[in-house]
Structures are given as C-alpha cells and as structure tokens.
Amino acid sequence: MITIDKMNGLLHVSVLSQSKKTKNKLLGKVLDSTLCSICHDYMYVPMMVACGHNYCYSCLSSWFTSNETQELSCPQCRANVTTAPALNTTLQQLLETLAEVSLDDTKKEKEGEDVNKDGSENNDDDEKSKIDMNTFYSSMEESKNEYNMDKRNENLFGKVFINSAMAVIDEDDDGIARCSNCHWELDPDFDETDGNVCPHCSTRIRNRVPESGYSRTTSDAIGGGQRRGGFDSDEYSEGELEELEQDLQRYHEASEQSIRELDTDNEGEEGSGGMSAEFDRRFPIPRQGRNFLHDDEAEESSNNGDDDDDDDDGDEAIRQRRRHIDMNQEVESDLDSFIADDDDEEQELDVEELDGLSDNDSKRNRMVLQESESERDSDYYEHNDDGYVSGDSLVDDQPDQEPQQQNKRQRRYKVILQGSDEDED
Amino acid sequence: MSERRLLKEYQVVKKELGNHKNIISSLEPIDSDDLTNWTATILGPPNTPYHGHSFDLRIHLTPEYPLKPPQVTFSAYKMPHCNIEFKTGKICLNILDNANWSPVWNLLTVVLAIYQLLSDPVTDSPLNIDLSNILKIKDTSAYYGLIEYYLNNKSDK
Structure with a gap:
C-alpha cells in the first residue's frame, strides 16, 4: 500500500482522498482546461x-x-x-x-x-x-x-x-530590421499604419518589427561604422560611398599639403591669423561646411601647431561660438519638433549628421568654455585633448595620432548620442 | 464556430451576470432566437459624473465574431464622454479595433471594458473634443457640470 502511494506521488494521494464534491469540482476544472x-x-x-x-x-x-x-x-x-x-x-x-x-x-x-x-x-x-x-x-x-x-x-x-517572413536584424551587419524574404529594410513604425507587411515584397511579417530603441543601441555600438567619414551610409550605395571617401581623402591631403606650404611661407612672419586668413582665401569654404567635412580632423588641429591662436583669437572664437550655440540650439529644437513625427532612426541619423554643425560643436564648446574661462595659456590645447576647434585653424594630421583619434571619435559619438537622446525628450 | 460559441456565451452570460450586478444591470440578446444582436445596460461607476445614471449599449456580432471584434455603441445623444462620439454613440476603445481585438474576449469582458472606460477617460484619443479639452486642463467642476447637464437633458433629444 505504502509503495503504491509513493509511486502515485503526493498529489495523487491528496487528490484521491478528497471528498466527492471536491473531486467533481476538480474534474470540472480539468475539463475546463x-x-x-x-x-x-x-x-x-x-x-x-x-x-x-x-x-x-x-x-x-x-x-x-x-x-x-x-x-x-x-x-x-x-x-x-x-x-x-x-x-x-x-x-x-x-x-x-x-x-x-x-x-x-x-x-x-x-x-x-x-x-x-x-x-x-x-x-x-x-x-x-x-x-x-x-x-x-x-x-x-x-x-x-x-x-x-x-x-x-x-x-x-x-x-x-511558410508564406510569411520574419523581421530579422543582423547586428554584425547594419543592425537594421530586414524582411527575411527579400532583405528589404523594414521600418520599425510601419506596422502602426500599414500593417505588418513588407513594403517591398508584400510578404506578411509574422513578428513585430523591433522598436527603434533597438536600432539606437546598435548604432551606438557600431558608432562611426554607420556614418563613415561624415557621410550617412544609408543614403549612398557602397560604390558611391567609397568614391566620396576617396574624394574626402584627396581633399584632406591637398589641404594638408597647402597648410604645410603656408607654414613654411609664413614662418616667423605672421601669426596664425594671417595664416588662416590666407587659408580661407585659398579654400573659401563656409565654416559649417568645413566643419562638417573635417569634423574629426579639425578638432585634432587644435592640438598641434597653432600656438599663436590664443587669447584674442580665442575670445573672438568663443564669442562666436556663444552665438553659434544659441543658434544651434534653436536649429536643433526646430529640427526635433519637425522630425518628431518621423521615424526615430531617421531622426537620429539627422542629428548625427548635424553634429559637425551644431550638436557636437555646442556641446564641445560648452565644455571648453567652462574650463577656458578660468585659465588658459597658449599651450592649453596642446596638452588638453578636449577636441576644441579653434575655428580658423586647420593643421595636418599626424599619423602617429591615429589610434588615439579613433578612440576619441568613438567616445564623442557616445556623447552625441546621449545628448541627442536628452534633447528628444 | 460562431453559432456554437454564441450559444455557449449565452449560457455563460446568464450564469455569470449575477456576479457583476453592480456594473451590468442587463446583458441579453434583443431577440432570444437571434444571438447576433444584444443589448446591455451598464451603471455609472461611482466617483464619476456618471454615477447614478444608467447607459444602454447596443452590441452587434458579425458572422466573423469572435475572430473580429463586436460592434458596440451607446445610444445616440445619450453619452457625454471623452472617447464616445455624442451624436452617434460610437466608442473609441482599442480592444474594439481589429488590430487589438483578441478572440479570447467575450461579451462580458467587452462590456466590463466599456464600464472601465467610463471611469478612465483617455484624453489622447477623444471623440468628444470639448470634454477632452476640459479634462486636459483639469477643470473638474466644468467637466462634471457639462456631463451632468447633458445627462439631465437627455430626455429632450
């Protein structure tokens, strides 16, 4: 008897010893299931x-x-x-x-x-x-x-x-949700309006397209990968992108070359004001456009060579920056409200794209302003790697700075992403 | 599937209605031979301007029910509420949309959900803009006043 009870288990014993009424109730529950x-x-x-x-x-x-x-x-x-x-x-x-x-x-x-x-x-x-x-x-x-x-x-x-597809994200690739049937890019928000159907092959997507928050984290992780050399990789095909990068590279080289020439020409004669004036004459590019193209390189330039670009120039630059910041903040908020209804990913990319123009500049300079107001000597930027752009300066990259530059670039993207998140809220 | 389920629901509703006496005063088919058209009467929830009033609902079940949601409306010109169109009695409730409906819900849960909507108006998706705006600026006395005005004048329409 005992062995049978043990075999049947505790629950069996307890259930079987219930009153008839309870058993019927239990049976009812079992039938309901x-x-x-x-x-x-x-x-x-x-x-x-x-x-x-x-x-x-x-x-x-x-x-x-x-x-x-x-x-x-x-x-x-x-x-x-x-x-x-x-x-x-x-x-x-x-x-x-x-x-x-x-x-x-x-x-x-x-x-x-x-x-x-x-x-x-x-x-x-x-x-x-x-x-x-x-x-x-x-x-x-x-x-x-x-x-x-x-x-x-x-x-x-x-x-x-069999006939439906899945929204799949390859994190190692671009981190974008794609239709498993035709690899078409899927919009994270499209199911709200059009239903869960691939816009390209019209196949039904049987899972929900992951939220845009997901793509934010992936683009954070891959940082500069998605935005190569200041170009939004989404907007260009691979071939075009490479062409653009090559163009950019050639442009960098040409500008470095001419700056070296200028340096040797003006050695000892004029300060950086003269040099940069000369530079502006040679490369009459709007400030914003240049920052955009030279985003990373321009920041580096503050670390080398430009010893003369101190107080006078600097204060002027800061004043300009202050105006800049105000303006940029306005631009930014306008932009946010404008894009707010659009999908998040696009918004993020836009902000990223703008960082050379506004976000990055304003953030960076806010930081710089705090420090520079207290004390700042001519060697300040040489010893402090905070990425301040002196505005009118452009000096050649030093090859041995490359790894450091990479780190810096990544770190900055993170800062930007955090910043833009806050602004979105 | 639809007919058998409707018969079962009819049984369940008859059995369970007693448990919701304070919420639903009636829920029955208009004609006991036709289980696709129902009528329900819910009571105004306490602590709302609807308290002390009762409201009639019309429920139409399409042949696709329960795979598609039932069509539920209040009587026209009877229900002043943020998410209910006053002229038609149309209800804005997400579970009554195709996209958010689930076949595990039944008539009883739908009516309970609508009762819940009376206590928790959603100002973000209004069908009655005036009430929604008053509620948004948290003018409680105006909100109560307007609803009471409508409710007490409902016999005119």
Missing part, C-alpha cells in the same frame, strides 16, 4: 503556441489567417508567434481519456451520475448522454481529419508559416 478559449468548445486537436497557450487547430488557423496584415500573436497573451504551433498530444490524450471514461461509465451503469463529468456534460438520462457523446466523437473525428488533411497537404495554418 480542455476547452478552447476561441470557440469555447473542446480542443479535439489542441495546438500549443510557443508561449504555452493551447487552442483548437481550426480556431488558431482561422485566427492567423483572419487578419492578414497583422503580425501573428497569441490571443491570450499577445506574444509573437514566430514558429508554427505544435500538436499538444498530452492534452489531446487527456480529452480522449475523459471521453472514454464517461462513455464506459454510461454503458456500464444506468445511473452514471456519480463520477462522470461536470455541469453541462452531466447526463440526466442515458439516451441524451449517448447522443451527446456521438456528436462529441463525430466532432472530434471531423477536427482530426481536418488537421491530418492539412498536414498531409502541407497546408497547416493556411501556409501562413
């Missing part, structure tokens, strides 16, 4: 979704195919359904066992009321229960046939899991 929450009927072919909820095959199938533009979701918990639900044989067996038991009992005993089933299935008289069980079995047969037919014909769930 075989009901489909969509059709409120028995699940003759229970299919389990990945989140663990069960539905009839036919209900789930019509749910998935009823709303073509929506992503597939579990009706109970709204979890994304990315993989085809599987037949829950345990639940199916439970239902069959319950049906068999009640059938046996009604056959054996004429008053089969005691241990049968709960409320609705409770049989008042023999005749009625037999009819009920007949419809039960015919419905079960029908449902099973439907499932088996679909399975044989590879038509399960109206082929929704």
Whole structure:
C-alpha cells in the first residue's frame, strides 16, 4: 500500500482522498482546461503556441489567417508567434481519456451520475448522454481529419508559416530590421499604419518589427561604422560611398599639403591669423561646411601647431561660438519638433549628421568654455585633448595620432548620442 | 464556430451576470432566437459624473465574431464622454479595433471594458473634443457640470 502511494506521488494521494464534491469540482476544472478559449468548445486537436497557450487547430488557423496584415500573436497573451504551433498530444490524450471514461461509465451503469463529468456534460438520462457523446466523437473525428488533411497537404495554418517572413536584424551587419524574404529594410513604425507587411515584397511579417530603441543601441555600438567619414551610409550605395571617401581623402591631403606650404611661407612672419586668413582665401569654404567635412580632423588641429591662436583669437572664437550655440540650439529644437513625427532612426541619423554643425560643436564648446574661462595659456590645447576647434585653424594630421583619434571619435559619438537622446525628450 | 460559441456565451452570460450586478444591470440578446444582436445596460461607476445614471449599449456580432471584434455603441445623444462620439454613440476603445481585438474576449469582458472606460477617460484619443479639452486642463467642476447637464437633458433629444 505504502509503495503504491509513493509511486502515485503526493498529489495523487491528496487528490484521491478528497471528498466527492471536491473531486467533481476538480474534474470540472480539468475539463475546463480542455476547452478552447476561441470557440469555447473542446480542443479535439489542441495546438500549443510557443508561449504555452493551447487552442483548437481550426480556431488558431482561422485566427492567423483572419487578419492578414497583422503580425501573428497569441490571443491570450499577445506574444509573437514566430514558429508554427505544435500538436499538444498530452492534452489531446487527456480529452480522449475523459471521453472514454464517461462513455464506459454510461454503458456500464444506468445511473452514471456519480463520477462522470461536470455541469453541462452531466447526463440526466442515458439516451441524451449517448447522443451527446456521438456528436462529441463525430466532432472530434471531423477536427482530426481536418488537421491530418492539412498536414498531409502541407497546408497547416493556411501556409501562413511558410508564406510569411520574419523581421530579422543582423547586428554584425547594419543592425537594421530586414524582411527575411527579400532583405528589404523594414521600418520599425510601419506596422502602426500599414500593417505588418513588407513594403517591398508584400510578404506578411509574422513578428513585430523591433522598436527603434533597438536600432539606437546598435548604432551606438557600431558608432562611426554607420556614418563613415561624415557621410550617412544609408543614403549612398557602397560604390558611391567609397568614391566620396576617396574624394574626402584627396581633399584632406591637398589641404594638408597647402597648410604645410603656408607654414613654411609664413614662418616667423605672421601669426596664425594671417595664416588662416590666407587659408580661407585659398579654400573659401563656409565654416559649417568645413566643419562638417573635417569634423574629426579639425578638432585634432587644435592640438598641434597653432600656438599663436590664443587669447584674442580665442575670445573672438568663443564669442562666436556663444552665438553659434544659441543658434544651434534653436536649429536643433526646430529640427526635433519637425522630425518628431518621423521615424526615430531617421531622426537620429539627422542629428548625427548635424553634429559637425551644431550638436557636437555646442556641446564641445560648452565644455571648453567652462574650463577656458578660468585659465588658459597658449599651450592649453596642446596638452588638453578636449577636441576644441579653434575655428580658423586647420593643421595636418599626424599619423602617429591615429589610434588615439579613433578612440576619441568613438567616445564623442557616445556623447552625441546621449545628448541627442536628452534633447528628444 | 460562431453559432456554437454564441450559444455557449449565452449560457455563460446568464450564469455569470449575477456576479457583476453592480456594473451590468442587463446583458441579453434583443431577440432570444437571434444571438447576433444584444443589448446591455451598464451603471455609472461611482466617483464619476456618471454615477447614478444608467447607459444602454447596443452590441452587434458579425458572422466573423469572435475572430473580429463586436460592434458596440451607446445610444445616440445619450453619452457625454471623452472617447464616445455624442451624436452617434460610437466608442473609441482599442480592444474594439481589429488590430487589438483578441478572440479570447467575450461579451462580458467587452462590456466590463466599456464600464472601465467610463471611469478612465483617455484624453489622447477623444471623440468628444470639448470634454477632452476640459479634462486636459483639469477643470473638474466644468467637466462634471457639462456631463451632468447633458445627462439631465437627455430626455429632450
């Protein structure tokens, strides 16, 4: 006796020792668990979704195919359904066992009321229960046939899991959600308006396109990778991008060359004011445009060579910067409100793109202003690597600074991203 | 599937309505032979300007129910509420949209959700702009006053 109890387990013992009333109640609960929450009927072919909820095959199938533009979701918990639900044989067996038991009992005993089933299935008289069980079995047969037919014909769930695509993100590549069918870029917000369908191949996307917050973190991680040399890699094809970068490189080299020439020409004669004036004459590029192109290089320039660019020039620069900051903040906020309705990714890129013009400048210079107001000597920028652009200076890159420059660049992107986040709020 | 489910729901509603006496005073098919058109009466939730009033709902179930949401409206010109169009009684509630509907919900949960909407008006998606604006600026007395005005004059329309 003891061994059997042990074999049956604690729960078996405890349940079996309950009163008849409690047992009936329990049985009622067990029977309820075989009901489909969509059709409120028995699940003759229970299919389990990945989140663990069960539905009839036919209900789930019509749910998935009823709303073509929506992503597939579990009706109970709204979890994304990315993989085809599987037949829950345990639940199916439970239902069959319950049906068999009640059938046996009604056959054996004429008053089969005691241990049968709960409320609705409770049989008042023999005749009625037999009819009920007949419809039960015919419905079960029908449902099973439907499932088996679909399975044989590879038509399960109206082929929704074969004909639909997933939004996939390759973090090692560009971190952008793409249609698994045609690799078209998917907009994180498009399901709000157009439904979850790929804009390119019109394939239904069965999972939700990840939020833009995700792409923010990835672009943070890959930093300069996405925005190479100041160009938004999204807007150019690979070939164009390389061409642009080569152009930029050539331009850098040319400007370095001419600065070296200028340095040798003006040696000892004039200060940097003269030099930069000469430089401006040779390269009449608007300040903003140059900052944009030379974003990183220009910052470096403050560290080398420009010893003469101190107080007078510097103060003037700072004053200009102050105006700049005000202006830029305005521009920035305008921009934010303008883009706010647009998708986040684009906004982020725009802000990034602008950093050379506004965000970066203003942030950086706010920092510089704090320090420079207290004390600043001519060697200040040589020893402090804070990336201050003296505005009118452009001096050649030193090759040995390259690794440091890389670090700096990455760090700055982070700062920008944080900054732009705050501004968005 | 639809018909069998409707029959089952009818049974469940009859059985469970007693548990929600303070919220739903009635929920039944208009004609007991036709389970696709229902009528419900909900009571105004306490601590709202609707308290002490009762409101009639019309529920139409399409053949696609429960895969598609039921169509629920208040009686026209009877319901002053942020998210309910006064002229038509149309309700703005996300679970009644195709996109947010789930077939596990039933008539009872839908009516309970609408009752909940009475206590928690959402100013972000108004169908009654005036009430929404008053609520947005938190002018409670105006809000109560306007709603009471409408409710007490409803017999005129």
